[in-house]
Amino acid sequence: MKIFSFLLFITLFLFGSVLVKATVINDEISKKYSQIFSQNILNDADINNYKKVFEYQEACEWKKANKYILEIENNILMGHVLAQRYLHPKCYRSKYLELYSWLKKYNDHPQARRIYRLAVKRMPKGYKSPLQPSKVVG
Known part of the structure; x- marks a missing residue:
């Protein structure tokens, strides 16, 4: 039972850290995206x-x-x-x-x-x- 609890804890910890990393917005990418799509291509x-x-x-x-x-x-x-x-x-x-x-x-x-x-x-x-x-x- 202790092994199962330990594995569950490790799994949740690793999964949670991946989710946090995935939700962090990369500021550099965000600025580049805004720069590209804020300009009009056609006059x-x-x-x-x-x-x-x-x-x-x-x-x-x-x-x-x-x-x-x-x-x-x-x-x-x-x-x-x-x-x-x-x-x-x-x-x-x-x-x-x-x-x-x-x-x-x-x-x-x-x-x-x-x-x-x-x-x-x-x-x-x-x-x-x-x-x-x-x-x-x-």
Whole structure:
């Protein structure tokens, strides 16, 4: 009985010390996290331009969307902009080379599988196969 009590005490002590260590917030990590996520990636002009681009593309107004695309400084969302265009169900018929180029650059995006399938359907004879979407890691 004494051995059982001793083992129980040791187990609780070790488990408790691990819990305390796990709940302590590392101040360095917290500051770095705040520094990274407190900065805006896009400026206000780019935010408005992206909103207009997505809005105009949804309405099939490609020329208006192109005007705002040219004004964008930070291209971080350009893969999503092009994916919306290339996958539009009614107003835009994407070409194989557009899809092929998109996959070379953005094959890690969520739309990559759909664009890949579309590229395979549109691939002319004798052309190189498009790059397959990358596997999700994590």
